[in-house]
Amino acid sequence: xVSVDQLTPPVDGAVDSRLVSRAHRTIEPLHSxxxxxxxxxxxxxxxxxxxxxxxxxxxxxxxMGAVGxxxxxxxxxxxxxGLVARHVPRAWTLASPEAVVEARFACARASLTRLLGDTPTxxxxxxxxxxxxATTALRPEARALYAGHADLPWxxxxxxxxxxxxxxxxxxxxxxxxxxxxxxxLSGLEALVTHTASGRGFTEPAAQKTRGWSPEEWAEATQRxxxxxxxxxxxxxxxxxxxRAAVEDRTDQLSRQPFDHLGTERTERVVELxxxxxxxxxxxxxxxxxxxxxxxx
Numbered sequence: 001x002v003s004v005d006q007l008t009p010p011v012d013g014a015v016d017s018r019l020v021s022r023a024h025r026t027i028e029p030l031h032s033x034x035x036x037x038x039x040x041x042x043x044x045x046x047x048x049x050x051x052x053x054x055x056x057x058x059x060x061x062x063x064m065g066a067v068g069x070x071x072x073x074x075x076x077x078x079x080x081x082g083l084v085a086r087h088v089p090r091a092w093t094l095a096s097p098e099a100v101v102e103a104r105f106a107c108a109r110a111s112l113t114r115l116l117g118d119t120p121t122x123x124x125x126x127x128x129x130x131x132x133x134a135t136t137a138l139r140p141e142a143r144a145l146y147a148g149h150a151d152l153p154w155x156x157x158x159x160x161x162x163x164x165x166x167x168x169x170x171x172x173x174x175x176x177x178x179x180x181x182x183x184x185x186l187s188g189l190e191a192l193v194t195h196t197a198s199g200r201g202f203t204e205p206a207a208q209k210t211r212g213w214s215p216e217e218w219a220e221a222t223q224r225x226x227x228x229x230x231x232x233x234x235x236x237x238x239x240x241x242x243x244r245a246a247v248e249d250r251t252d253q254l255s256r257q258p259f260d261h262l263g264t265e266r267t268e269r270v271v272e273l274x275x276x277x278x279x280x281x282x283x284x285x286x287x288x289x290x291x292x293x294x295x296x297x
Contacts (some may be wrong), residue, residue: 015264017249019271020256024173026271027131029278030112030166033286034104037111043103050092051085053212056083059107060089062100064148065091075145076194077178078188083212105155108163111294115284116277120158127273128158131165137261138168142177169258176254180247189213191247198244206291243280 034040034058044055061072069085074086109287116124132154140147148283149171155161183189192211195201202210208218225231259267281287 003051003221010249013131014256015259017252017256019264019267020259021098021248021252023259023267023270024169024252024255025276026274026278028170029281030163030213030274032279033113033115034108034238036258036287036291039107039110039114040104043107044095044100044255047103049091049100052092054084054087054091056161057096058095058100059104060145061088061148062097062104064144065097071190072143073272075175078180078192080212080214081218082188084237095247097159101152105160105164108159109160111156112163115286116159123273124162127270127277128162128165130174130262130270130273131258132161133266134258134262134270135165137166137257138172139257142228143172144177146172146175146184168193169255172258173251173255173291177251178248179254181252183250184243184247186243187221187245188216190225193218193221193225194230194236194240194244197231197240201236202291210291 027109038208040055040059041051043137044059045051049055049058057072057076060076061067064071064075066089069081069088070129073079073081074087095103127155135150136196138146138150140150146168149164149168155164181188186194189211192201192207192213196207201207204218206214207213222231230243231237236244259270262270
């Protein structure tokens with residue numbers, strides 16, 4: 001069996017891990033804002049899907065084909081299986097994966113141009129070029145969600161090309177994050193509870209609602225974590241904080257390839273270009289104020 005360590009060999013002259021983490025955090029909003037954009041429901045319901053959770057599940061899963069609820073639950077990780085099963089595979093009876101992929105690209109382009117401006121700037125083009133180059137270092141082994149997206153043809157217009165490049169880097173990192181959670185013995189729900197308890201993720205009501213877990217299931221997971229000494233009434237214990245830090249460090253280790261490929265100077269340029277774009281998205285209300293515990297910075 002191939003170990004996770006074999007998938008991430010040491011890199012000579014690697015980029016500082018703090019810069020790797022900062023680069024991922026900075027580009028993330030350019031992808032994730034689409035999950036809250038009105039354009040998502042607008043474009044995906046126009047091809048037959050139902051608004052709400054179905055457009056999210058189908059939109060993100062479509063690059064993998066007409067997969068069943070088990071595959072979506074596995075690759076998305078922290079959603080209640082019952083919630084996924086209410087929307088998949090029914091979504092594929094309403095619209096083909098190919099049509100969903102096309103509509104999702106249209107959503108991304110529409111939301112980014114609404115928030116950043118109709119005319120692609122030189123910065124959008126340059127950032128897209130840098131991240132497209134970064135993706136040439138990515139490999140698909142053990143990264144199913146990334147691999148599905150990597151099989152898609154590259155968009156030609158600069159805005160959608162940027163979004164696709166960010167998405168590839170983001171989903172590659174996300175697959176690695178699931179490896180890190182598995183290594184540290186956290187189920188999908190337990191990972192969600194501990195991330196929420198860290199104060200860096202969703203608020204608890206938003207986490208339960210958007211991920212489909214009942215109060216009883218949430219309480220049972222919290223008790224399991226308490227029994228392991230990871231949470232208490234105040235939130236994460238010292239051991240819980242250490243575990244979350246270890247998960248994030250391992251995730252960064254497993255997702256450093258694109259930025260090691262670019263090197264320090266070009267990775268710093270990625271951050272320099274992406275930061276004002278991310279701040280513009282936030283300033284224009286791309287993320288709901290009541291969903292994230294600390295808000296989006």
